[in-house]
Amino acid sequence: MEFIELAKERRSAINFQSDIKISDAELQEIFEVVKTHPSSFNIQTTHYYVAKSEEKKAKVKEASYGQHKTLSASATIIVCGDSEGYKEAPRLYEGMKLLGIMDELEYNDTIAAINNLYENNSKFIEDDNIRNACLSAMLFMLAAKDQGWDTCPMHVHNVQTIKEIYKIPENHQPVLMITLGKSVKEKIRPRGYRKPVGEFVHFVD
Numbered sequence: 001m002e003f004i005e006l007a008k009e010r011r012s013a014i015n016f017q018s019d020i021k022i023s024d025a026e027l028q029e030i031f032e033v034v035k036t037h038p039s040s041f042n043i044q045t046t047h048y049y050v051a052k053s054e055e056k057k058a059k060v061k062e063a064s065y066g067q068h069k070t071l072s073a074s075a076t077i078i079v080c081g082d083s084e085g086y087k088e089a090p091r092l093y094e095g096m097k098l099l100g101i102m103d104e105l106e107y108n109d110t111i112a113a114i115n116n117l118y119e120n121n122s123k124f125i126e127d128d129n130i131r132n133a134c135l136s137a138m139l140f141m142l143a144a145k146d147q148g149w150d151t152c153p154m155h156v157h158n159v160q161t162i163k164e165i166y167k168i169p170e171n172h173q174p175v176l177m178i179t180l181g182k183s184v185k186e187k188i189r190p191r192g193y194r195k196p197v198g199e200f201v202h203f204v205d
């Protein structure tokens with residue numbers, strides 16, 4: 001699909017056909033595209049927790065004010081940011097140093113800059129988890145659409161219960177829920193009103 005067509009075709013699904021399954025291989029294909037998303041210092045702190053079983057999705061529905069699409073979806077996914085992810089920077093940059101893309105000095109400066117920014121800065125970490133996860137999630141939804149799947153981005157309610165259902169570790173901060181499946185066609189509404197460009201773009205010089 002051409003990009004503009006893809007962007008226009010992606011809609012937030014109102015409900016999903018409940019008898020459709022998605023395989024791990026199909027999800028893997030989507031995640032192979034998601035891998036390319038930008039992240040601060042390329043530290044890739046975003047993690048995805050995927051539930052496909054009826055049992056787990058039913059629990060998620062209960063924790064999500066009964067929103068039915070969390071159950072009818074083929075997969076109900078929690079997108080998280082790892083609050084300790086920045087500590088992986090030495091490992092993530094090691095390859096670049098070994099390949100000579102970065103010299104020792106540049107490597108050390110980069111690791112120091114990352115530590116300086118994130119260490120003991122929980123507000124910044126929390127905000128950055130959200131920034132990185134949202135950019136990743138948007139790419140996830142576009143990649144899914146490109147491969148024939150519909151999605152709906154959603155808030156994560158009852159965060160502690162959701163963390164227990166998915167066995168999400170303490171340091172992974174839930175940012176968004178994404179339900180994925182095949183949309184029930186008759187439920188698709190015309191796209192909601194969009195502000196004209198002049199109302200949200202500010203040319204400052």
Ligand SMILES: Cc1cc2nc3c(=O)[nH]c(=O)nc-3n(C[C@H](O)[C@H](O)[C@H](O)COP(=O)(O)O)c2cc1C
Pocket residue numbers: 010011012013014067152153154155191192
């Ligand atoms: C942060 C966020 C939370 C959302 N939560 C819900 C939700 O709980 N339930 C729902 O049906 N849609 C939810 N949506 C989808 C929006 O309603 C939808 O994106 C918007 O109406 C525009 O529709 P479109 O994506 O089809 O263009 C959410 C979207 C975002 C970005």
